[in-house]
Amino acid sequence: GAVVSQHPSWVICKSGTSVKIECRSLDFQATTMFWYRQFPKQSLMLMATSNEGSKATYEQGVEKDKFLINHASLTLSTLTVTSAHPEDSSFYICSASRQGEGNYGYTFGSGTRLTVV
Amino acid sequence: SQQGEEDPQALSIQEGENATMNCSYKTSINNLQWYRQNSGRGLVHLILIRSNEREKHSGRLRVTLDTSKKSSSLLITASRAADTASYFCATANQAGTALIFGKGTTLSVSS
Numbered sequence: 001g002a003v004v005s006q007h008p009s010w011v012i013c014k015s016g017t018s019v020k021i022e023c024r025s026l027d028f029q030a031t032t033m034f035w036y037r038q039f040p041k042q043s044l045m046l047m048a049t050s051n052e053g054s055k056a057t058y059e060q061g062v063e064k065d066k067f068l069i070n071h072a073s074l075t076l077s078t079l080t081v082t083s084a085h086p087e088d089s090s091f092y093i094c095s096a097s098r099q100g101e102g103n104y105g106y107t108f109g110s111g112t113r114l115t116v117v
Numbered sequence: 118s119q120q121g122e123e124d125p126q127a128l129s130i131q132e133g134e135n136a137t138m139n140c141s142y143k144t145s146i147n148n149l150q151w152y153r154q155n156s157g158r159g160l161v162h163l164i165l166i167r168s169n170e171r172e173k174h175s176g177r178l179r180v181t182l183d184t185s186k187k188s189s190s191l192l193i194t195a196s197r198a199a200d201t202a203s204y205f206c207a208t209a210n211q212a213g214t215a216l217i218f219g220k221g222t223t224l225s226v227s228s
Contacts, residue, residue: 041223044218049214108161
């Protein structure tokens with residue numbers, strides 16, 4: 001149980017276009033979802049926390065107008081990278097927190113490799 | 118922001134040897150978790166140790182926690198080539214909602 005599906009697993013887009021990444025909890029309801037960014041050979045950096053039905057909370061230094069997060073249901077959160085530039089190329093990973101498990105129950109998606117050309 | 122440091126940053130060993138990775142953190146915690154990441158993949162949860170525990174075992178994994186030193190260690194015994202991956206420790210952020218990761222240790226196990 002506790003599977004998080006992230007789609008697409010990789011995407012290549014042109015500079016200036018927008019890319020949407022989906023994160024779905026398949027067999028549980030996720031009250032909270034998290035988006036991370038990871039550069040090569042580096043750790044995961046938390047970008048934002050999203051709760052179903054409310055605005056996402058962004059970490060310091062993360063542009064909310066550039067990284068649009070929508071958490072419309074208890075099983076789906078989306079991250080849209082708007083007007084993408086080559087420096088946005090990175091590995092993006094989502095995570096979902098299972099209801100009632102606080103900070104004990106996190107499940108991660110398999111990540112999305114974004115390349116902006 | 119990152120919670121703390123892991124050392125070593127990189128570790129290369131032979132199959133059968135033990136691998137020890139250390140993690141330090143900055144704030145008080147309820148628990149500390151260790152994750153594994155194969156290259157270019159998502160994270161796999163390995164083990165969670167609560168703040169009132171000092172040691173925990175799971176198969177070939179042994180985790181220790183020293184809250185007085187704000188540090189934890191992950192020991193992988195009798196390593197295998199398949200253990201080659203990056204290992205991260207993680208603790209909850211100040212709001213207690215999200216996980217914040219250490220810098221990670223890249224482990225290479227050669228056969």
